[in-house]
Amino acid sequence: MEIILVILVVSVLAVIVGVKVIWLVFGFAALIALAFAVSMILLTVFFVRLLFTKKHTASFSRIDKSPRNRFNVAYYIVDGTEYPNIFPEEGFLQSKLYPSDKKHTVFLTRNNKYVYDKFACTTCTIGFLLSIASIIAGILIFPNI
Template identity: 85%
Template sequence: MEVILVIIVISVLAVILGVKVMWLVFGFAALIGLAFAVSMLLLTIFFVRLLFTKKHRASFSRIDKSPRSKFKVAYYIIDGTEYPNIFPEEGFLRNMLYRSDKSHTVFLTRNKKYVYDKFACTTCTIGFLLSIVSVIAGFFIFDHI
């Protein structure tokens, strides 16, 4: 929310100082492109890291704050050791998605610090594939302009 407010204030100040609106539109488009590129890069990194994990059976333990960030993550127990998920927990339908009475398939990272649950695997895979499709479509569109 604060980012939107900062962008609005900067835009208003730029218009008052005489910057053409077209330059502001180009700047906004560049910010959107930069955000897309960063998210594409992060999803690609997470997908490649997912390829080097090992599959394990685990049980859901709890949802608590991540050791690395301010977000809440799901914790899973593998062979008596508790590991946090790499991505934030899905807040929607939490009781149905994270059940401690069922065994879950997770992928443990090489350094044994984090796991990828089925929701993280889905996010990484779909995001990576959509990134590839977007890049190919972008090259195709700009090639025909």
């Protein structure tokens, strides 16, 4: 929310100072492109890290605050040790998405700090494939850039 307010204030100040609106549109498009590029890079890094994990059977433990950020994550117990999921938990239908009575397949990272559950695997895989598709589409649509 704060970012929208900052962009709005900067845009109004730029118009008052005399910057043409077309330059503001180009700047906004550049910010969107930068955010898209950063998300593509992050999803690619997570996908590559996912390739070097080991498959384990786990049971869902709880949903609590992540040890590294302010988001809530799902915790899974693998071989008697509790590990947090690498991505934030889904904020809806928690009893349906994270049943504690079922066994889950998770992928444990090499450093044994995080797991990838089925939602994290899906996010990484789809995000990586869409990133590749976006790059190919961009090359086909704008071949001279």
